[in-house]
Amino acid sequence: MSDRATASAADKRGWLPHPLLSASLVLVWLLLQNSLDLGNLLLGLVLGLGIPLWTSGLWPKRLRVKSWVAVLRYSVMVIGDIVLANIDVARLILFRRASELRTRWVSVPLELSSPEAITVLAGTVTMTPGTVSCDLSADGRYLLVHCLDAPDTEQIVREIKTRYEARLKEIFE
Amino acid sequence: MNLVFEILVAVLIIIGGVFTLIGSWGMVKLPELMSRLHAPTKATTLGVGGALLASMLYFAAFKSHLSLHELLISMFLFLTAPITAHFLAKAHIHRHVDPVRELPRPDGHGWGTFEAPHDAAAEMKAVMDDGPDPAAAEKAHNDDAGRSPR
Amino acid sequence: MIDHALSFALGATSLALLLNLWRLVHGPSVIDRVLAVDTMVINMIALIIFYGIHEGTPVYFEAALILAMFGFVSTVAFCRFVLRGDIIE
Known part of the structure; x- marks a missing residue:
């Protein structure tokens, strides 16, 4: 049984189970070596092909990205938001008395279902203004978010859903 | 041209220093752990980000040595900061928070820290x-x- | 000008490390202390990078990179220990 199963799996996945992972491994290797020599490039390619094959049992599904333009636009938007978030939080820390902060927990209902999309959303929420994602409900349909200063929880939920979740839905689903 | 780069590097260095300090000050000042968690995850990423950008620009402009290591470090920090924050929050919830009284209850199943995945x-x-x-x-x-x- | 900016930033980062140390000693719960150590690691990375600019050599980046990795792994390992009572299951 194991022979047949292995053969069919090999047919399905081929030598390049995760092209994205391979590409990023090569890139990281080149950045780490800080050079573009032929030797480093070859070694990077060997690592980029070998590691995904070796670890493919741990990550069976292939990640599908629908539109790379959307990924680029999302990344630029998030980087801008990170800078704004930093300034925002710095202002809260410096100029607001601690007792005046309205910290509270908010639960955000999710429409995303793939684990990768939820991971990206949780990471984005943590890096953006005044919110840290803390937990996921057991069935993966709600995200627990802690807000540093939330006068209006409805508005925060709405912002997370329209600004980030809708775009991630475009990218992943 | 040199002056422009010098000003840019100096401004980035100062931004880095200021945000690092604000992050740590927030960690001392804020009253409870969950709000303290906000300070380092945010303020510090911009602090280190500013420092890394400054160093990349400095070595490229004045030492004519283009180094992309900084990019790798900042990429790594930006990817790991949310994970660290998430883990610390989960550990805090696990140890010190009462899920029934203090947390909003999701429909259906409880939070993942207290319930097995459904x-x-x-x-x-x-x-x-x-x-x-x-x-x-x-x-x-x-x-x-x-x-x-x- | 860069020199002045650097002395300011080195001072600010050292002060930040002292504040983290206060939290590390004072922090009421264990998780506070882990948060303090994690922030300390990030601030140390900033300090090392500023020092690298000050000395004008890029040799310190490997140190910063390794520190970043160890800081992350140790924080995650600790949190896993608190959550599960075990690190490698």
Whole structure:
């Protein structure tokens, strides 16, 4: 049984189970070596092909990205938001008395279902203004978010859903 | 031209220093752990980000040595900061928060820290069906089992 | 000008490390202390990078990179220990 199963799996996945992972491994290797020599490039390619094959049992599904333009636009938007978030939080820390902060927990209902999309959303929420994602409900349909200063929880939920979740839905689903 | 770069590097260095300091000040000032968690995850990423950008620009402009290591470090920090924050928050919830009285209750199932994942078995089966073969998974598992005592 | 900016930033980062140390000693719960150590690691990375600019050599980046990795792994390992009572299951 194991022979047949292995053969069919090999047919399905081929030598390049995760092209994205391979590409990023090569890139990281080149950045780490800080050079573009032929030797480093070859070694990077060997690592980029070998590691995904070796670890493919741990990550069976292939990640599908629908539109790379959307990924680029999302990344630029998030980087801008990170800078704004930093300034925002710095202002809260410096100029607001601690007792005046309205910290509270908010639960955000999710429409995303793939684990990768939820991971990206949780990471984005943590890096953006005044919110840290803390937990996921057991069935993966709600995200627990802690807000540093939330006068209006409805508005925060709405912002997370329209600004980030809708775009991630475009990218992943 | 040199002056422009000098000003830019100096401004980035100052931004880095200021945000690092604000992050740590917030950690001392804020009253409870969950709000303290906000300070380092945010303020510090911009602090280190500013420092890394400054150093990249400095070495490229004045030492004519283009180094992309900084990019790698900042990428790593930006990817790991949310994970660290998430783990610390989960540990805090696990130890110190009462889920019934203090947290909003989601419809259906409770939060993942207190309840086992709901349909783990079904999900596992779905993964196995269209993903790799059970044999490989089993083999990997056996390898692990063989390796662990050492 | 860069020199002045650097002395300011080195001072600010050192002060930040002292504040983290206060939290590390004072922090009421264990998780506070882990948060303090994690922030300390990030601040140390900033300090090392500023020092690298000050000395004008890029040799310190490997140190910063390794520190970043160890800081992350140790924080995650600790949190896993608190959550599960075990690190490698």
